[in-house]
Amino acid sequence: MLRLLYLALALWFTMPVAAAAQSLQDILQTHQDEVLSPGRRSVGVVLDDLVASGLPQALPFLESWRDREIVQRDSDGLFFRVTEDGDTVTLQDLDTGDTLTASEDDLTESRPNGGVRRAIGDALVQFQLSDPDIAKRKAAVEAIARSMDASQLGPLAASIDDEPDAELKETKTRLVGMLGALFAETTDARVSAIEALSGDLSVDVRAVLNRILSNSEAVAASVPEDANIARMLVVGEDLTATDAYTRLVEAELAPALITKLQIREALVANIDGDAVSGVPVATLNTDAARALAYDLLAADGTVPPRVDETTQTEAVAAHRFFVQYAETDPAITDAARAALDNIERNVALNQSVDLGLDALSLASIYFLAAIGLAITFGVMGVINMAHGEFIMMGAYTGFVVQQFVPDYTLSIIIALPLAFAITFGAGVLMERAVIRHLYHRPLETLLATFGISIALQQLAKNIFGTQARPLTSPEWLDGALVFNDVVAISYIRVAIFVLALVFLCIILFILKRTRLGLEVRAVTQNPGMAASMGINTDRINMLTFGLGSGIAGIAGVAIGLYAQVTSEMGASYIVQSFMTVVVGGVGNVWGTLAGASLIGFLQKGIEWLNPSNTLAAQTYMILFIILFIQFRPKGIVALKGRAAAD
Amino acid sequence: MSMLLEVSGVSVTFDGFRAINNLSINFATTELRAIIGPNGAGKTTFMDIVTGKTKPDEGQVIWGEKNISLLGMSESQIAREGIGRKFQKPTVFEAQTVRQNLAMALKTPRGPFAVLMHKKTKPNAERIEDVAARIGLSDSLTRVAGELSHGQKQWLEIGMLLAQEPRLMLVDEPAAGMTPEEREKTTDILKEAAKTRAVVVVEHDMEFVRRLDCKVTVLHEGSVLAEGSLDHVTSNQTVIDVYLGRAHA
Amino acid sequence: MQRSFLAQNPSVLWFIAILAVFTVVVTLMSEVTGVGLISTSFVKTLGKTLCLCLVAIAMDVVWGYCGILSLGHFAFFGIGGYAIGMWLMYARTEGIVMTSLAGQPIPPTPAEISDAIGNQIFGVVGSSEFPMIWAFADSLALQLLMVVLVPGLLALVFGWLAFRSRVTGVYLSILTQAMTLALALYLFQNDSGLRGNNGLSGLQNIPGYQDVSQATVSIIFFIASALALAAGYVFFAWIVSGKMGSVVKGIRDNEARVRFLGYHVESYKLFIFTTTAVVAGIAGALYYPQAGIINPGEIAPIASIYLAVWVAIGGRGRLYGAVIGAAFVSLLSSWFTGGGAPNIDLGFYVIQWTDWWLVLLGFSFVAVTLFFPKGIGGLFDYLVRKPS
Numbered sequence A: 001m002l003r004l005l006y007l008a009l010a011l012w013f014t015m016p017v018a019a020a021a022q023s024l025q026d027i028l029q030t031h032q033d034e035v036l037s038p039g040r041r042s043v044g045v046v047l048d049d050l051v052a053s054g055l056p057q058a059l060p061f062l063e064s065w066r067d068r069e070i071v072q073r074d075s076d077g078l079f080f081r082v083t084e085d086g087d088t089v090t091l092q093d094l095d096t097g098d099t100l101t102a103s104e105d106d107l108t109e110s111r112p113n114g115g116v117r118r119a120i121g122d123a124l125v126q127f128q129l130s131d132p133d134i135a136k137r138k139a140a141v142e143a144i145a146r147s148m149d150a151s152q153l154g155p156l157a158a159s160i161d162d163e164p165d166a167e168l169k170e171t172k173t174r175l176v177g178m179l180g181a182l183f184a185e186t187t188d189a190r191v192s193a194i195e196a197l198s199g200d201l202s203v204d205v206r207a208v209l210n211r212i213l214s215n216s217e218a219v220a221a222s223v224p225e226d227a228n229i230a231r232m233l234v235v236g237e238d239l240t241a242t243d244a245y246t247r248l249v250e251a252e253l254a255p256a257l258i259t260k261l262q263i264r265e266a267l268v269a270n271i272d273g274d275a276v277s278g279v280p281v282a283t284l285n286t287d288a289a290r291a292l293a294y295d296l297l298a299a300d301g302t303v304p305p306r307v308d309e310t311t312q313t314e315a316v317a318a319h320r321f322f323v324q325y326a327e328t329d330p331a332i333t334d335a336a337r338a339a340l341d342n343i344e345r346n347v348a349l350n351q352s353v354d355l356g357l358d359a360l361s362l363a364s365i366y367f368l369a370a371i372g373l374a375i376t377f378g379v380m381g382v383i384n385m386a387h388g389e390f391i392m393m394g395a396y397t398g399f400v401v402q403q404f405v406p407d408y409t410l411s412i413i414i415a416l417p418l419a420f421a422i423t424f425g426a427g428v429l430m431e432r433a434v435i436r437h438l439y440h441r442p443l444e445t446l447l448a449t450f451g452i453s454i455a456l457q458q459l460a461k462n463i464f465g466t467q468a469r470p471l472t473s474p475e476w477l478d479g480a481l482v483f484n485d486v487v488a489i490s491y492i493r494v495a496i497f498v499l500a501l502v503f504l505c506i507i508l509f510i511l512k513r514t515r516l517g518l519e520v521r522a523v524t525q526n527p528g529m530a531a532s533m534g535i536n537t538d539r540i541n542m543l544t545f546g547l548g549s550g551i552a553g554i555a556g557v558a559i560g561l562y563a564q565v566t567s568e569m570g571a572s573y574i575v576q577s578f579m580t581v582v583v584g585g586v587g588n589v590w591g592t593l594a595g596a597s598l599i600g601f602l603q604k605g606i607e608w609l610n611p612s613n614t615l616a617a618q619t620y621m622i623l624f625i626i627l628f629i630q631f632r633p634k635g636i637v638a639l640k641g642r643a644a645a646d
Numbered sequence B: 001m002s003m004l005l006e007v008s009g010v011s012v013t014f015d016g017f018r019a020i021n022n023l024s025i026n027f028a029t030t031e032l033r034a035i036i037g038p039n040g041a042g043k044t045t046f047m048d049i050v051t052g053k054t055k056p057d058e059g060q061v062i063w064g065e066k067n068i069s070l071l072g073m074s075e076s077q078i079a080r081e082g083i084g085r086k087f088q089k090p091t092v093f094e095a096q097t098v099r100q101n102l103a104m105a106l107k108t109p110r111g112p113f114a115v116l117m118h119k120k121t122k123p124n125a126e127r128i129e130d131v132a133a134r135i136g137l138s139d140s141l142t143r144v145a146g147e148l149s150h151g152q153k154q155w156l157e158i159g160m161l162l163a164q165e166p167r168l169m170l171v172d173e174p175a176a177g178m179t180p181e182e183r184e185k186t187t188d189i190l191k192e193a194a195k196t197r198a199v200v201v202v203e204h205d206m207e208f209v210r211r212l213d214c215k216v217t218v219l220h221e222g223s224v225l226a227e228g229s230l231d232h233v234t235s236n237q238t239v240i241d242v243y244l245g246r247a248h249a
Numbered sequence C: 001m002q003r004s005f006l007a008q009n010p011s012v013l014w015f016i017a018i019l020a021v022f023t024v025v026v027t028l029m030s031e032v033t034g035v036g037l038i039s040t041s042f043v044k045t046l047g048k049t050l051c052l053c054l055v056a057i058a059m060d061v062v063w064g065y066c067g068i069l070s071l072g073h074f075a076f077f078g079i080g081g082y083a084i085g086m087w088l089m090y091a092r093t094e095g096i097v098m099t100s101l102a103g104q105p106i107p108p109t110p111a112e113i114s115d116a117i118g119n120q121i122f123g124v125v126g127s128s129e130f131p132m133i134w135a136f137a138d139s140l141a142l143q144l145l146m147v148v149l150v151p152g153l154l155a156l157v158f159g160w161l162a163f164r165s166r167v168t169g170v171y172l173s174i175l176t177q178a179m180t181l182a183l184a185l186y187l188f189q190n191d192s193g194l195r196g197n198n199g200l201s202g203l204q205n206i207p208g209y210q211d212v213s214q215a216t217v218s219i220i221f222f223i224a225s226a227l228a229l230a231a232g233y234v235f236f237a238w239i240v241s242g243k244m245g246s247v248v249k250g251i252r253d254n255e256a257r258v259r260f261l262g263y264h265v266e267s268y269k270l271f272i273f274t275t276t277a278v279v280a281g282i283a284g285a286l287y288y289p290q291a292g293i294i295n296p297g298e299i300a301p302i303a304s305i306y307l308a309v310w311v312a313i314g315g316r317g318r319l320y321g322a323v324i325g326a327a328f329v330s331l332l333s334s335w336f337t338g339g340g341a342p343n344i345d346l347g348f349y350v351i352q353w354t355d356w357w358l359v360l361l362g363f364s365f366v367a368v369t370l371f372f373p374k375g376i377g378g379l380f381d382y383l384v385r386k387p388s
């Protein structure tokens, strides 16, 4: 509504002028001379009238004018747009767009010079910036943001007041701020523009400030008076003497060093019989010997002499090395520095929030992957090496469901319980067939389940092949929740976090509020006593194993959504899951949560310290865990009582 | 009389439960002592503390003529100081022969290198045979310990204690699961051992304790309730209330 | 001492005798003697198998006798391989570089030589600098020392940390697995200084003996492996017999009891863990020159688990069991995965063993754990004891 009002107002203002000159040709005819041979000054009048006219055809005219496509027909003095195609010359009416042919002799070209064309360009921008079509205005603003040119500041600033669209107005204002910081006329104007930017975290603002602060390293005998110095470089601290000399050479302030390669080439080129300057070739197998031979050659004047150490040191000592801003005004660079520092502090703060979110989502994944393992380990003291393969089974279940149910939302809704059911079944089967027979032999259980793990992995490979299978997430999980330019988190990660939270609640509920949970806790704390109290430990073991495996299946679907589904995916999570359980402390949901959080945050933290190398990050993390176990062998949340004593 | 072991003011708490409560108890260099008390009185926990398995929250455990504190020491150090222990559940190395079990316990250097270079010698063999004779397992030296009867395993464990030649023997419920004849023999072994060292026996069976014929300490809720001859403590009203009354009910 | 020990353990003598006969027969039938019944590549396979048997008995001692299910001993094996591989690769590249530099108009400087070698070796990971850890690569003696020193020190430090804080059982297994994983991940990095996932290659070429045929080299390594296995067998048999064996088995069965007998259990575990690690390193140093290449994948946790599988299938707590298990499973495995086993046509489906071997191995491993906890060695016992 408001926009319509703006539009109406704009139209109303432009109306009288438009009424005075109905067509473009009319306006051009009133300024015939200026159009034909425009001067830097005189062109202003034409442009003003054109802009004021608000005619839609003025815009293409300006473009053509700038591109030197406007001609005057000598016979009647009318202006046309011209296109030449070989010998035929086509004229186009500027108002109607009708085409007609003409002979070349009858035409005089309008030839605006560089300055004029720039002025036309500015007017064009202004035109586009106040074009009634919002798409065009947006495009113009984007073009300015891309090129960031001094000439754009004026027109852009002028177009702000009349901008009807609030959002675009905001963008324009920001852009004017950035352009002002770069190009405003006076130092004060620039400084205040820069200061106004210091609250903005966006990348383009940081780019603008960095552009103002662009600097270069330089060397001179003495620091130039008018230079805006960022800082001085101290030889020995900021750069090595060798580097310093290299810079002198680059700046042509000192003779180049003779490299070892050059020495070698010079020697090879001057071999005389089996010696170089009398030095036998066979002895030239050390740098010192080669240098000696070269010096002899240099003494003969065959080759340029080497630059010796003292010359180098003296040359370096005789010069100043410094970093110099391209911007000469220190007031501006200082302001920019302060603004950038402020922004960077802010960005760092936001980055740590972002990192925290990343870590949280990683922790959720570890929690989901490990909680099933923790439950079975806690209750039965059994490490299930095939846990990772249950994760894989869950993920493949998701994949298979998607082959039959093309709707991604629906397929995920089906896949989650189905994955649970399948892995629950597999877990129960494994417990009945294998693990039950190996109680009190934990190490052998570990190995037997490992046997199952390799068999399952290979089976998956045989069935699904070695290539990664996609598990596509529903559309509403695409994209990310964006807080600002720095902080963002993808919806899938949010979903996994929610899933982990839901599972935490479900498991806590089962353990704390149900009969099954009571029995499970009893068996965890003292299996013998629990059995003598009439609890069917066999059944409890079976159910907990099924439950643990079922959760692994669900974790598999969740992990498959954001990572690839392969037959080896389980293996990549199993060690992390063990770590989570061991670090957290066995047999305790909170312990697993603590372990997952610690490992998730730690991994992200290490990755942040050493972003280029994720392998190193993982290595360090495992080393940390090994050390951690030294100090808390029972994990963060240690189970107490006789059960834990041995 | 100088004391071999002085336990004073020791307390242990498990998850807020005070298993040992300001316990003080002393043993002379040569004596036979019986400790009795209801289940959960803290008898085993007391042994855990002396042998270094459990670290007390407060209190002192002082050992020997030089008054060394045992609290900072590891289990193996304490064992090498001369404190031997028999567990409530018989624990012998079932996969090894009686001779190997005894040889392992025999008082010889305990370091890995010494053990690696260990050679069988005649005196050692005689010591093993001597211990075997005392526990009545002379004929079973080559048998695998796992094949022994329950009572024989108990004796083997006592034999391992003897082979260690400790100055203090802590014996936790040695007579549990034994036939009357076996008990009698066990009493003899213990009484014999107590002639040259301190022997502390934890036992429930009153007949067994009576036959030991020694000073008795009654433990209740982690501290000493009464101490003296068996007749003395069994006539104590509190002891009757908390222990005997229940046991005979 | 040694004589009486061997006299008391006739099984050790039997083992040595069988191994000796086997070695002689294989040597006589190899291509070296001209008989050629056994191909050079099969001699290599047999030699490698002997090395695997050696690391398997080390594993048996640490797990079967001492009760520590280490999932890190194949990592020590790999470290031994890397240590010797560094010398092999350096020395051979040096030879090649020297030959190519010999044609130059002036003799090369040491720096030029080292640069050229560095370029050859580290070109694949985009570097030419020699990392610190290659400082001794030019000396065979020092690298041989590394073969025992690096696994030994690593085991010592790791074991000291773990045993000191009384990490036992499943926890310890997971911790050793973590150590292995950390090592593998470290080696996978390009800037690990060991050529990242390219690993070290060309190890079958023995520097200075380019003229000797691979047939001869393979037989020499085969015999060396047999000697190492024999020595390792005798050494471990000596350790696990006698009083040391008693204590170690005691620790396996009831650690606390041994402690209350006055033994410092941690020292014993550390001793066993470290010695077996050193032997594993030696086995690796003999294995990889026969394999020709080593890369971080070899060290991955799974390899150490396979090692445990061999020992379990062969029979824990008896050294010959480990040998049987390692030889049997690894040879069978290469027969199946190498396409040696005939495929089975079920009509509707053809079972290709290259695909199905692991499934079979996995399930038979479960079966062995469930039904034959004493492994093949147990079967042996059964057969030997029955008639008497």
Ligand SMILES: Nc1ncnc2c1ncn2[C@@H]1O[C@H](COP(=O)(O)OP(=O)(O)O)[C@@H](O)[C@H]1O
Pocket (backbone or CB within 6 Å): A640, A641, A642, A645, B014, B019, B037, B038, B039, B040, B041, B042, B043, B044, B045, B046
């Ligand atoms: N490690 C432990 N954790 C928790 N409670 C313990 C532990 N050790 C002993 N207790 C408790 O301390 C009390 C004393 O136990 P114990 O010394 O075994 O008694 P007893 O006199 O029957 O040998 C018991 O209630 C027991 O449950």
Ligand SMILES: [Mg+2]
Pocket (backbone or CB within 6 Å): B043, B044, B045, B088
């Ligand atoms: Mg007790």
